[in-house]
Amino acid sequence: MSNLKLCQGPSCHQYCTQDRLKGTKGSKTFQTRRRSNLNYGNGNFCSLNCQNDWFNDFGNKAINHFGRLEEPKHLTETNAWYKDYDYNWRDENNQQSNWRAVNKITKERRPLTEEQYNDNNYTLNER
Ligand SMILES: [Zn+2]
Numbered sequence: 409m410s411n412l413k414l415c416q417g418p419s420c421h422q423y424c425t426q427d428r429l430k431g432t433k434g435s436k437t438f439q440t441r442r443r444s445n446l447n448y449g450n451g452n453f454c455s456l457n458c459q460n461d462w463f464n465d466f467g468n469k470a471i472n473h474f475g476r477l478e479e480p481k482h483l484t485e486t487n488a489w490y491k492d493y494d495y496n497w498r499d500e501n502n503q504q505s506n507w508r509a510v511n512k513i514t515k516e517r518r519p520l521t522e523e524q525y526n527d528n529n530y531t532l533n534e535r
Contacts, residue, residue, distance in 0.1 A: 411444055412442040412443060412444055413442070413443060413444070413445075413446055413451065413452075414440050414441070414442050415440050415441040415442075415443070415446055415452070415453055415454040415455075415458050416449075416452045416453055416458070416462055417440070417453055417454065417455070417457070417458025417459065417461045417462055418461055418462060418465050419458070419461045420440040420441055420454060420458050420461075421437075421438050421439055421440045422438070423438075423455075423457065423458075424438050427441070428440075428441060441454040441458075449462070483512065483513070484513075485511060485513045485514055486533070486534045487533045487534055488511050488512040488513045488514075488533075489509045489510070489511055489512075489531060489532040489533050490509070490510055490512060491507065491508070491509055491510075491520065491525055492507075492508055492509075492510045493506050493507050493508070493525065494506055505519045505520065505521065505522075506522075507519070507520040507521065507522055507524065507525035508520055509532050518532065
């Protein structure tokens with residue numbers, strides 16, 4: 409019919425705003441919002457309220473279905489590298505690199521080239 413998407417909030421139609429009131433006189437109803445773009449929950453919800461309503465109704469089931477975390481995850485030294493740079497950096501002599509890898513655990517810093525910094529596949533983290 410159209411490219412409009414329905415908000416998946418189970419109670420969306422119960423939030424009685426004017427934009428949800430549709431139909432002709434005598435047969436008006438409050439309806440679930442329908443939009444070309446929904447801005448919450450990966451494009452599934454019209455508002456944070458509707459996203460929270462969904463999670464309150466279905467969150468436990470969803471987590472159990474897709475696998476509840478039973479043990480803490482560990483970020484290790486070998487996988488704790490992230491890329492960083494200084495926003496206001498300026499090097500007229502062009503002798504130093506502004507781009508670096510920093511380890512979140514050891515705080516070690518290793519210089520990167522701009523190419524390495526911009527390469528989304530380049531990482532010091534073990535795979
Ligand atoms: Zn909604």
